[in-house]
Amino acid sequence: MAGKNNRASSYHQNDDILFERYKKDPSKDARNEIINKYLYLPEIIAKKFTSRGIDYEDLYQVACLALIKAVERFNTDLGVKFVSFATPTIVGEIKRYFRDKGSVIRIPRRIYETYQKVSDARDSLIQELQRAPRVDEIAARLGISEENVLEIMESWNAYNIQSFEQSAYQDEDVELYETIGAEDDTFEKMENKDFIKRSLEKFNDVEKEFIKMRYYHRKTQKEIADVMKVSQMYVSRMERRIVDKFRKLLNK
């Protein structure tokens, strides 16, 4: 024990004290003290896993949770530094997150595990050959079958699932769905509105009143007849006349 204490840095001894305190008093404050000291770990580790399809913020969160787990599980009696214990724990949690949550479409494990290797082999072969590699070249490099490489290529697009809510361009607050075009019927609406407005000028007041009640307020011919104190027959004839007139104006 004495030897171990001599080797250990004061930093390490500090850790022992911190963990000892946390063991005696498992309060949030005691735990937070340790976590604050090591918060740089999730940051470095999460950064290493960026640009693989999951946002840094998400990875950082997973890594922080992993750090908490590491603090909970750490045993000072093991005689290892906390950093040596926490790092693989955090890396493991991130890898598990990639496996379980990273991809919307689950890919067979066999393909998942070779996916990264094929991707790396492709990149390095492009550099070495100064051209795009062939499937047999990738297969030979990794010692796997060509069919396997082809299957992985087919599953590539399953990895890069695009979310409608991801940002369309880097560093811009435009989300992908906002860039998708749609038929804009505003112009047609405006033209129609304008047409109706101009056409209405050619109708007399009674006709205008009828149009308003019939087409804007959706009243029945019977209701309009009652309001105008005329027969429904008369209203019906008026409607036919108005529709004819509109049709003529429209065809002009």
Added chain:
Amino acid sequence: MDTNSEKIELRLPFKAEYVSVARLTASGIASRIGFDIEAIEDIKVAIAEVCNKLVVIKSDKSDYYTITFNISHDSLTIVFDCDDDALGCIFGDDENGLGVSIIKALMDDVNLCMNEGSFLSMTRHLEGVN
């Protein structure tokens, strides 16, 4: 050199779930000819474009279409056929549409409207062998 050419035929139902089968088959054939992975991706995308179009426009899903892969030592020609002549030019309505533009950009020779039940044929040449 027609004497060197060989054919592989694939008969598929007009169903979206089999498009991936066509893509995977094509990738195997293209790899055998010696296309690099970029070219294989291009060929797969072009095939998927045609297949997806076929699947969308054909309402009778119980029917089949045939993809013929004509393999030569330096090129791959893919022909799409169906017994149903009524389908005719599948891209007839949008010759300049995105689908056609993609196919033309990815393949070397594209024949859009063919006779007697063939919808389309497209060829990709192996680079550097001409």
